[in-house]
Amino acid sequence: MDMLDRARRYLELHGRLIDRLRFEALFGGGSRERVLDVLRCYQNTDGGFGNALEPDLRGAGSQPEPVEVAFWILDEIDAFDSPTVRAACDYLAAVSAEDGGVPFVLPSVRNTPRAPWWETADDPPGSLVPTASIAGLLHKHGSTHSWLPAATAFCWSRIAEIGETSPYEARAVVTFLDLVPDRDRAEAEFARLKEAILATVALDPGTTGDAHFPLDFAPEPLRLPLFTQDALGTHLDALAAAQSEEGGWTGNWPMWTPLVAHEWGGYVTVHRLKTLRAYGRLKG
Structure with missing residues (x-):
């Protein structure tokens, strides 16, 4: 077999x-239409996604991270022309922080069953996880939604502040820099951050535990020479x-x-x- x-x-x-x-x-x-039909069942009336599309978030209510999961699925079936995308972006606009990014997780998570690492403050700021990956995917597919310019500005601002980083943040940054249209700026930031990003990568494939390997950062060939x-x-x-x-x-x-x-x-x-x-x- x-x-x-x-x-x-x-x-x-x-x-x-x-x-x-x-x-x-x-x-x-x-x-592929059947995939889209089932994905819509995870989307709520506010346009966001929940209902354990991201398996570690068991609640029915919408959260930012399941939007990223949904967008990766829409990307693989080439369905960014679906009304599902605009509804999800409307949701992101509604839950964005004043800084233009969406939080890692919203306080409503506290009333739902979830993995123990899904915690948040009462008024969480925007986070590159998942804002950067979502923005990158929208740029890849030529989105013109009104949420995207402020989210993109947020990503550039936060990326410019990075010295050291963490694996999940680094993965989101790589996605954004690989897909954003402003290639000169992306390549300049990548050159500045490359060593900090590589410091979060487990280059030994035998590494155990919650390690992050090259193919987690580059699940398909990148434009960036990482x-x-x-x-x-x-x-x-x-x-x-x-x-x-x-x-x-x-x-x-x-x-x-x-x-x-x-x-x-x-x-x-x-x-x-x-x-x-x-x-x-x-x-x-």
């Missing part, structure tokens, strides 16, 4: 409907070898309740297959 067949079997046993449909749309000739081809090749070899006997991959962060291990497993499995294909390691 080849890699895709094993992954399909894994998803049949463990994956959410949305991740099974993502797999079929991307690797089995399935309907990693050498040798480093990427080493990690692609390790990624292919990490497919479990059941056929899936999982996250290396704490699985705080059994259900999220299944939900993340399906999501991550499709994500890893996309990465292997993006680098020519997987046909289909």
Whole structure:
């Protein structure tokens, strides 16, 4: 049984409907419209996303981070022309802080079941996580929504302040700098921050725990010269070898309740297959 067949079997046993449909749309000739239909079920009337689309946020109410998850799915099925996007941007505009960014998480999370790291202040400021990734994806697809200029200005301002950074922030910054249209400014900031970004990366594929590897920063080839081809090749070899006997991959962060291990497993499995294909390691 080849890699895709094993992954399909894994998803049949463990994956959410949305991740099974993502797999079929991307690797089995399935309907992308069906992915969009299911994704809409996670979207609330305020335009935001909740309902455990991001498995560690179990509540029904909208939060900023699930918008990023939704946008990555819309990106992979080339559906940024969907009204879903404008509704989500309207939501982002409604919950943005005065600085123009959306908070990492909103105080309403306190009344919902969630992973223990989802905590926030009463009046949280904007955060590059997830503002930078969301803004980058909107720029990639040529969005003209009114939320984007202020969010972009926020990202430039916060990026200019960075000296040292953390893995999740660095990943968001890389996404923004790789996709934003102002290439001269992006490349200048990247040159300034490259060493700080690399300091957050686990270059040894055998690193255990909640490590962040090159392919987490570059799940498909980047315009920015962050990693050498040798480093990427080493990690692609390790990624292919990490497919479990059941056929899936999982996250290396704490699985705080059994259900999220299944939900993340399906999501991550499709994500890893996309990465292997993006680098020519997987046909289909």
